[in-house]
Amino acid sequence: MKDQTYLDRESNLTPGISKISAKNVNVYYDDVQALKDVSVEIEKNAVTSFIGPSGCGKSTFLRCLNRMNDTIDICKVTGQILLEGEDIYDPKIDPVQLRAKVGMVFQKPNPFPKSVYDNIAYGPKIHGLANTKSDLDEIVEKSLRRAAIWDEVKDRLSSPATGLSGGQQQRICIARAIATSPDILLMDEPCSALDPIATAQVEELIDELRENFCVVIVTHSMQQAARVSKKTAFFHLGSLVEFGDTEKIFTNPNDPRTESYITGRIG
Amino acid sequence: MALNGVFYSLMILAFLAFFVSRFLTLKTVKGDIRRLHSRPVYYGLNSLFLTVFPAVILLIVWSFAQSILIDEKVKQQIPxxxxxxxxxxxLIMSEVDRLSEGLKQLVDQGTLSATKVENEDSELFGIEDKLESAGVFLSSSISPEVLSASRSKFAMEAFGSSTRNWLAVLVSVLGFFWSLKNSTAEFRARNHVExxxxxxxxxxATLAIFTSLGIVLSMIFEALRFFGMHPWTDFFFGSTWAPSFSAGSELSILPLLWGTLYISFVALLVSVPIGLYSAIYLSEYASKPIRAIAKPLLEILAGIPTIVYGLFALTTFGPLLRYFFGDGGFLGVEWMSDSRSVITAGVVMGMMLIPFVSSLSDDIINAVPQSLRDGSYGLGATQSETVRKVILPAALPGIIGAILLAASRAIGETMIVVLGAGAVAKFAGNPLEALTTITTRIVSQLTGDLEFDSPETLVAFALGLTLFTITLGLNVLALYIVRKYREQYE
Known part of the structure; x- marks a missing residue:
């Protein structure tokens, strides 16, 4: 019965292919409400992008999906977020285990001040994904290859990751995130600190990752959203204004606010 | 004119200079501030500086030159x-100094007239009583030679000082009038003031540097005098510390260095784990209200004077240890004969260093960017994994720097070891035995009424210089490490 009403509302989605379903999510920072009643269905093996002007709550919502907001004392989340049918805000859920399944890449490249190898091996080591050194080597190589940076760093695995260029650092962070083999990859403006060439490389990478992961990306660049994502959500002033196929959002949006934003009249 | 008269005159002139030149400048533009090159206050300040500074510089330079010149003259007068x-x-010169100082005091009090001191020899015999009643005590009766030297010193000083004071006021007045010609709209007063x-x-800034340079130089010269009297091989490579003021002292730094390093090691053993853990707790785990209370409470420890820690070691902690480990004590062992020991001083010094280590480490841990924590949490790391594997390695160079700074404080610490460590200079391994440190020996070698002319007293400078070299080396190393670490995030 519950499923029925929800299907009525979001008729273009079927529950079978949704990975994350968020219902009526509200987020408060102390007394300030940052998110109002957001409900979204995020598909498996697809790229979903969140767009909207600064301060619209898209990053906040992204951080709700792996409970990164828990590290902020004043942040309070209400509503329900289901990951494959399980409520991730259930007290029984350990946020540590959740975050192992839901990887995250941040706006600014944040490699640890360790070697390239140790950066990638960090996640697999703490989760015990590799029993032997050769297993670990394999995971590191595979992750670096998938992040399209293996060729650039294979000869300097033991040199510090902080010495790489910004674009390389960001791809190291992506490799680090996929090394723990998460189901979902959250990316918070991963290209905002990168130049166009590095951006193109990361976008290409996102396109490849789509085959194995469910990718959610927050971006300020509407072109980027149009290029990489299958679904797009437009946030404005803490509410979800419109959510649907990217093509539809960008060519024939339902809401006048969406149209104003993508044509550059507000934002 | 007396010196305070000069100060009052300068203050009045400065006050006048500020307001007169400001007023004159404003008058030239009929009160329209926008036509001035600088804001009116700069014209006032420029005048004020020109009125005060040349006069003050003259006062300082003259005073130095005068005392050197007069000293030289008086020396020549002594047969x-x-x-x-x-x-x-x-010795004669210091007697002369005291007497002329006493004469000056009598003249200032009005007991004696200045002209009498300068001209009438006979009036001055038997002034010892007067001097004594004025609070000046002389070691022996005044000899005619000393008296005449003192009298001429008094006269020269009186003349020199009054000339200097009048000249200073004159320079100040000249500066005042000269500065008034700058009261025009075009004058770039701001640039001058700046x-x-x-x-x-x-x-x-230079004064601070020169002061430290002066301290180092004076230590070096006195230490060189020591090495002229005592073989340096014994000081650096001997094995015994046995100063005796009669003769045949053995003055080796090694047993003292052993005590110093041993006690500092115990202090670090106490302060580093506790300080570091409390820093980790405060910066990573404590909630805001707890942090707001705990951090200032911890830093109260840093505000306690070290002599109080020393008292604590002497009267509370030492006897407590002795109650457990001493003769007929709680444990029935006889490991400790005195309440002063390496452990007593070391543990109490460790307590003193806890806030030092914890607040430095806390700052360093807080300087690790939040993005690294987010990155680690985002990969599913727990808080303790994040602290152990990301934050501490990132902060490690800074923490090592903090530990080295704590070590250099421990090595240089004096009052706690004076009261808590004892006075036995030897190479002992038992931490419940008394040992002594470099700083303690410096204090004991220089306590009392001493002349700095024997190796037993001058050794203090050699000890001090060695101590200074060690702590300076540690500080430089610590700063180097901390700076290198800072570059990582900038």
């Missing part, structure tokens, strides 16, 4: 044959 083995020149301010700031 050659008056100087003997028992009464060397520097240049003078810059010079003042530079002088302040």
């Amino acid at each position: 050659e044959n008056f100087i003997t083995e028992d009464a060397p020149l520097n 240049r003078i301010t810059l010079f003042l700031l530079g002088t302040a």
Whole structure:
């Protein structure tokens, strides 16, 4: 019965292919409400992008999906977020285990001040994904290859990751995130600190990752959203204004606010 | 004119200079501030600086030159044959200084007139009583030679000082009038004021540097005097510390260095884990209200004077240890004969260093960017994994720097070891035994009424210099490590 009403509302989605379903999510920072009643269905093996002007709550919502907001004392989340049918805000859920399944890449490249190898091996080591050194080597190589940076760093695995260029650092962070083999990859403006060439490389990478992961990306660049994502959500002033196929959002949006934003009249 | 008269005159002139030149400048533009090159206050300040600074510089330079010149003149007045083995020149000179100082005091009090001191010899015999009632005590009765030297010193000083004071006021007045010609709209008063301010700031910085340089130089010279009297091989490579003021002292730094390093090691053993853990707790785990209470409470420890820690070691902690480990004590062992020991001083010194280590480490841990924590949490790391594997390695160079700074404080610490460590200079391994440190020996070698002319007293400078070299080396190393670490995030 519950499923029925929800299907009525979001008729273009079927529950079978949704990975994350968020219902009526509200987020408060102390007394300030940052998110109002957001409900979204995020598909498996697809790229979903969140767009909207600064301060619209898209990053906040992204951080709700792996409970990164828990590290902020004043942040309070209400509503329900289901990951494959399980409520991730259930007290029984350990946020540590959740975050192992839901990887995250941040706006600014944040490699640890360790070697390239140790950066990638960090996640697999703490989760015990590799029993032997050769297993670990394999995971590191595979992750670096998938992040399209293996060729650039294979000869300097033991040199510090902080010495790489910004674009390389960001791809190291992506490799680090996929090394723990998460189901979902959250990316918070991963290209905002990168130049166009590095951006193109990361976008290409996102396109490849789509085959194995469910990718959610927050971006300020509407072109980027149009290029990489299958679904797009437009946030404005803490509410979800419109959510649907990217093509539809960008060519024939339902809401006048969406149209104003993508044509550059507000934002 | 007396010196405070000069100060009052300068203050009045400065006050006048500021307002007169400001007023004159404003008058030239009929009150329209926008036509001035600088804001009116700069014209006032420029005048004020020109009125005060040349006069003050004259006062300072003149005073130095005067005291050197007069000293030289007075020395020449003392007859050659008056100087003997028992009464060397520097003793006579200090007698002369005291007497002329006493004469000046009597004149200031009005008991004696200045003209009498300068002209009438006979009036001055038997002034010892007067001097004594004025609070000036002389070691022996006044000899005619000393008296005449003191009198001429008094006269020269009186003349020199009054000339200097009148000249200073004159310079100040000249500066005042000269500065008034700059009261025009075109004059770049701001640039001048800023240049003078810059010079003042530079002088302040230079003074601090020269002071430390002076301290180091004086230590080096005294230490060199020591090495002239005592073989340096014994000091650096001997094995015994046994100063005796009669003869045949053995003055080796090694047993003292052993005690110093041993006690500092115990202090670090206490302070580093506790300080570091409390820093980790405060910066990573404590909630805001707990942090707001705990951090200031911890830092209260840093505000306790070290002598109080020393008292605590002497009267509370030492006897407590002795109650457990001492003769007929709680545990029935006889490991400790005195309440002063390496452990007593080391543990109490460790307590003193806890806030030092914890607040430095806390700052360093807080300087690790939040993005690294987010990155680690985002990969599913727990809080303890994040602390152990990301934050501490990132902060490690800074923490090592903090530990080295704590070590250099431990090595240089004096009051706790004076009261808590004991006075036995030897190479002992038992931490419940008393040992002594470099700083303690410096204190004991220089306590009492001493002349700095024997190796037993001068050794203090050699000890101090060695100590200074060690702590300086540690500080430089610590700063180097901390700086290198800082570059990582900038």
